[in-house]
Amino acid sequence: MKTKSTINCMHFLRGIALATTFTVLFGGSTGAQNDSKPLLVCGVAKTQEQEPVKEKSEATIGLSYFKKADGSKIAVALIKAKNEQRKFAPAKNARVGFYAGQGKEQKLLQSLTTDMKGEATLTLSNNLPLEEDHSFTIVARIENDPLYQDAEEKIHLKDVDLKLLLNSDDTARRATVFVTETDKDGKPVPVKGVELKFYVQRMFGTMPGGDGYTLSTNEKGEASFSYPKKLAGDATGLITVVVKMEDNDQFGNAVAETPVKWGTVLAVDKNPFPRALWEPSAPMPLVLTICILFGGVWSIYAYIFVQLRKIKTEKINA
Amino acid sequence: MQEDNKKENKNDRRDFLKKGLLGGSVLAAGAIGLNRVFAGEKVKVVSPDGKVYEASADNLKEFHPKPVTNDEARKGIAGKKFVMVIDESKCDGCKKCTEACQAMHFTESDREWMKVFTMKDSDATAPYFFPKPCFHCDNPPCTKVCPVNATFKRQDGIVLIDNERCIGCRMCMAACPYSTRFFNWSHPDPKQTAAIGDAPYSPESSYPRRMGTVEKCDFCPDMLRQGKMPACVSSCPMDAIYFGDQNEDAVTNASGVTVKLGQLLEDNAGYRHMEELGTEPRVYYLPPKNRKYPIPDVKNAEKGKKSKKMPGMDNGAMQM
Amino acid sequence: MTNDNFDLKKEIAILEEDCLRPTRTFGRSTQIWVGALLVVIGWGLYCFIHQLSHGLGVTAMRDYVSWGLYISTFVFFIGISHSGTLVSAILRITKQEWRRPITRSAELLTFVSLCFGGIQPIIDLGRPDRIANLVIFGRLQSPLIWDIISICTYFAGSTVFLFLPMIPDMALCRDRLTVVDSRFKRFKKWLYTFMAIGWTGTKSQWHRLEKTMNIMTIVIIPVAVSVHTVVSYIFAMTLRPGWDSTVFGPYFVAGALYSGSACVILGMAAFRKLYHLEKYITPRHFDLIGRVVLALTLIYAYLNLNEYWIPAYKMATAEGHLLSDLFYGSYSKVFWTCQFGTVLLPILIMSFPKGRKIGPLVVTCIIIAAGAWVKRYLIVVPTLLHPFMPIQEVPAAWSSYFPNYVEFSVTAACLAGIFLVITLFSKIFPMMAVWEVAEGIELDHDKKVAIEIREERVITDETELARIATLKNGQVTPTASLNETL
Known part of the structure; x- marks a missing residue:
């Protein structure tokens, strides 16, 4: 059963962090974005190159449902498509339609595009259409995508x-x-x-x-x-x-x-930047040694300079 | 008005990241995987304060996350001690880590911050793959010799370089026994500069790069601040690289499998490379026992050499 | 007595004239020489600007060999700068009378090679525009900062050390040159007056001069030793095979003295020939300093033995790879040529009195200087090509190194700069310490007159007083008899 895709909790965590880094500017620049423009995601710009695909590649969908600790619910679709090596690999830029309900009652929730990891994540609202036994059905579908063949995956779960x-x-x-x-x-x-x-x-x-x-x-x-x-x-x-x-x-x-509070208490360094050879401030013995050695030499230079001044002024005395 | 809004958003986002991600707690906000946007299309976006907006794709701007201040970047993340574990028995030398690292940092192809070596310790012993990032030593020979404090050790164990302070004396390159550091000999590649765009410089991202300064693996601290693992770790298809916080005694690999660091090192006889140098690396290795890939072909590694063979390096090419 | 006195005055007058003559002329050959140097410097400057605008990528250095000719030259030039200290300070302390005609050129060599040695690391910087960071963010833990501190200290010290014995000469130039026709008369007059700092030759002025000279003579020696020790620390403070050596400090100091004293001989020979100072710098001087170079070469050879034989006996992994490359690998020809041709061969030549004659000695010293320079290169480069991690799958340019035209041009410009400064210096200032040589002549010519002259000065040194006392009694001391051959 593809429903049992092995998407780990980590994946949706990543997805969240990715999405949070976008800033929306309402009424901002109206310049249309074209597909090849690098889009910066979390400080990583990735040029989206569209490989020339002659035929639509065969695709599969893995659909998972997560109920998080705070009660919010998400559905994650992982799209894999056959690559040049004819092996299934995560497919980016695939359009996935999320639907709720079965048969004729099916209703489009949202249409999303997969990310670099081939994932599309949908946040589900609380008024999801429920069946009698409090179960619900979510369907993820690839329809008329320019890159990938049509595919469908359905999950039927209970809260x-x-x-x-x-x-x-x-x-x-x-x-x-x-x-x-x-x-x-x-x-x-x-x-x-x-x-x-x-x-x-x-x-x-x-x-x-x-x-x-x-x-x-x-x-x-x-x-x-x-x-x-x-x-x-x-x-x-x-x-x-x-x-x-x-x-x-x-x-x-x-x-x-x-x-x-079941864990062992972490001993935090009181001073994380002590005087050390590899830290910004030097160990005192080193500082003192250098100061004494070269300070000594320079004070002798100073004495000699004073003597030279005296040679100059003594001309008048003589 | 618009500017204010933008500023506010950024600030909020930073607080959000600090509170939400650094604590390592599960996030409350919803998420939308978004990669391709169609002009004129309505898309849902999560704003920094966690609200979901519907916006026209036209209005969606590229956003460079504002890096932390230089002071903050020098201090590091309090309470953390980052550590990496590389399992030689799993590494099959595919170099996906190198590629991910290069994409992450916009490095030129000859700069392999994460480099996969083919090692053969002696004639009788079997060769193995040896991915080598910066070891972020606790007794770092490189930061010791830096005359201007341009490379520094942070409280979270990471050794970074401030390319806006580095004078390019290359003393750190001479001091590093692991050949980890690279120098920007010439103007950066215009292609990479274009890809970086107007991203502000931060020692945590190591770009935009500056000519005449030193660069190296940085453990992706900008990612760590977002609660995400370095590029090399999360891109390893063999799950050979673990990353985590030594203070938490846990490391995680690309599949999200989190294991006890102490247990992992104990069970697999973990070691550090060239322990005798006393540099106290923050990168541990697990020996290539019961390997999960065929024995690497040393001759293949030789063939793959972009360089002519070093004279007088008959055995040296595979030296420790 | 008066006749003697007359002869002495005449002789000193001739000496003064001999010393000052080069400062009055600027002949055609000098012009060509200076012009040629300026061309070399100009080209080097152009290359350096090219390097500044395009980055260090225009050199042959790459990520493995990240230090090359510039740093080798830095070590070499700083090494040369030890000559002044050695010849001048050590010979002064040991009261070697034969030092008198050669101290000035030795001290000048120190000063100039330190100037041009000191700028080598700056040329080598990736970001010379950020040099102020060294002051703003300087870290005392860095060997480079130790380097800067000790080189600055040595530079200040050697400048003073060069300047002090020049004061009476500057007064002489001030008094003489202005009455004789000379180019740049006004400038020279101002310069000499300024540098003579009001020297009139009073008792107390002589007293102060001798006192400061004595202090500087003692202080400059440990400072000089510190400089080259710290230069070696740049390498020895790393963990790299070949550099990670406890003998590096003395090894570098010995190497510096060996190459520096050889360069002093070259300078002596050049000035002797060009400025017709054969009367003052005699074959005997060459014989004596040849012995000094011989002794230093022996010390250097001994340290070479320590530096290479000890690790070669053990052949530890990484060090073993480096040593096999040096002994019978790609660097073996250069390495053995250096060891046999520029260390052992000079020892053989200089061991024989005939080898210390001017001709052979000059040739030997050229070999030594060149060998020392190549040896610096052999210390810096092969180690960088033998890191702990294997060199795998890197661009071909990274895994080998030979300096390219940019590095050679810039280095040649620095060498030309050294020659230019020495040439110009010798065209403005007398290249022998006139008063010191005159003092030697006085001592030699007529001890009694010398005593009278010297008695006018305050002599604090007890042994000197004792010696003068014996001279007064008409006895000839061993030191004095030695001076007779001068």
């Missing part, structure tokens, strides 16, 4: 809720997650047998919390994991616990996270 509770008991450091879905009556129902992964947030990704970090929920929709004692925290010992449901057949991807 899920992850609730993360942290045991503040210092010895246990247990993180417990309750997974619930909404039933027909709109009541939360625990979900059993959902695979969850327990991570710690790091600068560039989420690190497994420790051995056996993958757990499944029990009948109560509950799974809990004990975090190890030695986890590097920040200057206050803070770490962010992240629990993820990854590529679930029923629910897609979902994340829950909470910061907690």
